Structures are given as structure tokens and as C-alpha cells.
Amino acid sequence: xxxxxxxxxxxxxxxxxxxxxxxxxxxxxxxxxxxxxxxxxxxxxxxxxxxxxxxxxxxxxxxxxxxxxxxxxxxxxxxxxxxxxxxxxxxxxxxxxxxxxxxxxxxxxxxxxx
Amino acid sequence: xxxxxxxxxxxxxxxxxxxxxxxxxxxxxxxxxxxxxxxxxxxxxxxxxxxxxxxxxxxxxxxxxxxxxxxxxxxxxxxxxxxxxxxxxxxxxxxxxxxxxxxxxxxxxxx
Numbered sequence: 001x002x003x004x005x006x007x008x009x010x011x012x013x014x015x016x017x018x019x020x021x022x023x024x025x026x027x028x029x030x031x032x033x034x035x036x037x038x039x040x041x042x043x044x045x046x047x048x049x050x051x052x053x054x055x056x057x058x059x060x061x062x063x064x065x066x067x068x069x070x071x072x073x074x075x076x077x078x079x080x081x082x083x084x085x086x087x088x089x090x091x092x093x094x095x096x097x098x099x100x101x102x103x104x105x106x107x108x109x110x111x112x113x114x
Numbered sequence: 115x116x117x118x119x120x121x122x123x124x125x126x127x128x129x130x131x132x133x134x135x136x137x138x139x140x141x142x143x144x145x146x147x148x149x150x151x152x153x154x155x156x157x158x159x160x161x162x163x164x165x166x167x168x169x170x171x172x173x174x175x176x177x178x179x180x181x182x183x184x185x186x187x188x189x190x191x192x193x194x195x196x197x198x199x200x201x202x203x204x205x206x207x208x209x210x211x212x213x214x215x216x217x218x219x220x221x222x223x224x225x
Contacts, residue, residue, distance in 0.1 A: 004157070033212070042120070042217030043158070043203055056212060091157055101148055103213060105157025 004106035006092050012112045018080040021109045024073055025094030033093040033103065034067055034077050043091070049075065082113045117141045118206050120216040127223050133191040135219050137204030140185065144206040148213065149178060149189050152201045161202070162189070194223045 005024040013019050025032050033048040047057040052069045060067070064083070069075040079086055093105040119138045127133045135149075145166040150158035164171040164178045164187070171178050177190045191198055204216040 035215070040217070041116070043205075043215035045212055045214065048212055093157070101146060101163060101207065101213065102160065103158075105159070107155065107157050 004092055004094050004104050006090075006106035006109050008109060009107065010110050010112075012114065013082055015083055015113055016081045017113075018078065019082045019086075019111060019113075021077040021090050021092075021111070023075045023077070023092030023106060025075070025092070026096075026104055027073065029094035029096045029104070030072070031095045031097070032069060032075050033095075034075070035091040035093065035105075037089040037091060037108070046077070079111075082111075084113045087112050115140075116217070117144075118204055118214050118216040120204055120219050122219050123217070124220040124222070127194045127221065129196055129223055129225050130193045133189075133194045133198065133221055133223065135189040135191075135202050135204075135221065137187045137189075137216055138185055139187075139206050141206070141208070141214075142185065143208045144214075145209060146207045147178070147180060147187050148205045148207075149176075150203045150205060150215070152203065152218070158203055191221075194221075196223050196225065199223050 007022045034046040035043045046059045047067045049069045067077045089108045089110050091108045093103045095103050117140050148163040149161045151161045152158040162173050162176045162178050164180050169180050180187045199222050201218045201220050203218045205213045207213050
């Protein structure tokens with residue numbers, strides 16, 4: 001298995017632009033998580049899905065952030081409009097129900113908003 | 115509010131010595147704790163875990179200790195090796211709910 005695949009690896013965008021981050025979870029995994037890593041807050045959970053349904057989005061910072069999972073093999077995290085304070089590394093992780101804490105993380109997308 | 119805290123942003127240890135990384139939590143409902151390791155440009159990977167019914171779990175050079183009364187856990191690495199240099203994240207969960215991570219501690223092991 002190729003693991004959790006995130007794209008792009010790096011994204012540089014101007015303030016006010018829309019940014020879309022993509023994630024392909026491991027085949028068969030029924031949970032998908034979006035985390036954001038910053039120096040101040042560490043790894044911060046933004047939202048997670050179970051069987052493509054959003055379960056908890058309480059970590060989404062504000063309405064500028066949205067996430068979708070249209071099918072079991074694809075999820076997006078969108079920021080519109082982007083702001084410099086959104087600059088961070090965004091990680092996607094997935095797991096199977098049978099492995100309660102067996103999260104597999106992708107390599108992350110480093111987002112820079114200038 | 116940070117439910118899982120790692121108060122030391124960095125730690126430097128000589129090769130062969132013990133590395134001790136600390137983590138504190140505030141939510142007494144947490145019943146499962148984990149440590150993840152992260153190398154630059156990679157995602158975090160699972161290292162070791164402990165259930166709240168235990169106070170110690172060992173896996174090779176890595177041992178995690180849990181002190182529930184103090185709401186504190188620690189990761190011991192003995193002996194430390196240069197390849198252990200990475201960022202270590204502490205994480206906690208209530209049953210099988212979402213993992214809550216700390217801010218991380220950067221460990222540097224020098225020769």
C-alpha cells in the first residue's frame with residue numbers, strides 16, 4: 001500500500017486566494033482526520049470523518065475552512081479566502097475501525113500564505 | 115485550551131545517555147496515551163502507547179510511564195541514539211475517540 005497520499009507537498013499562495021489540499025487515505029480505512037501543525041499549538045485536529053460523514057468539525061478555525069469527503073478514497077480541505085495566519089503544515093491521517101489508535105499519517109502539505 | 119501539554123520545546127542529550135520526554139494532560143477522562151515520532155518532511159509515526167489501567171509499558175529502548183494522579187506521562191529512551199533525533203508528540207484519547215496531540219518536543223541526540 002502506498003500509504004496516505006497528500007497533495008500538493010508545498011503550496012505558496014497569496015492572501016485572499018482559495019487553497020485546496022487533497023488527501024487519499026489508505027484503502028479500506030474508514031476514518032479520516034485532518035490535522036494542522038503549528039509551533040504554538042502543535043498538532044491540532046481540525047475535522048474527522050467516519051465512512052465519509054463528518055463527525056466532529058469543532059476544530060475548524062472559522063468559516064473560511066471547509067472539508068469534504070465525497071467518497072472513501074478522497075478528501076479535500078479548502079481555505080477561502082486564505083490568510084497569512086493559515087500558514088502551517090496540514091496533515092491527513094486515516095485508520096481502520098479495528099485499529100483504534102493506529103493512525104497512519106501522510107507526509108503533509110506545507111502551506112505558505114504571503 | 116491545551117488539554118495535552120509538552121512544556122519542553124526541545125531537549126539535547128548525548129548519545130548513550132537517557133532521554134526523558136514529559137507530557138501533562140488536563141482531562142481526567144483520557145484513558146489511552148500514545149507517543150508519536152516525527153522526522154522532518156514526514157508525517158508522525160506511532161512509537162509506543164499505554165492504557166490508563168497500566169503505569170508502565172516497555173518496547174525495546176522505549177518505555178512510557180503513566181502517573182494518573184499527577185496527570186503526567188513520560189517517555190524514556192535508553193540508550194539514546196543519533197537516529198532518535200526527531201520531534202516527539204504526546205497524544206491522548208477518551209476510549210476510541212479522536213487523538214488529542216501536544217505541542218511536541220524536539221529531541222537532539224549528539225555524539
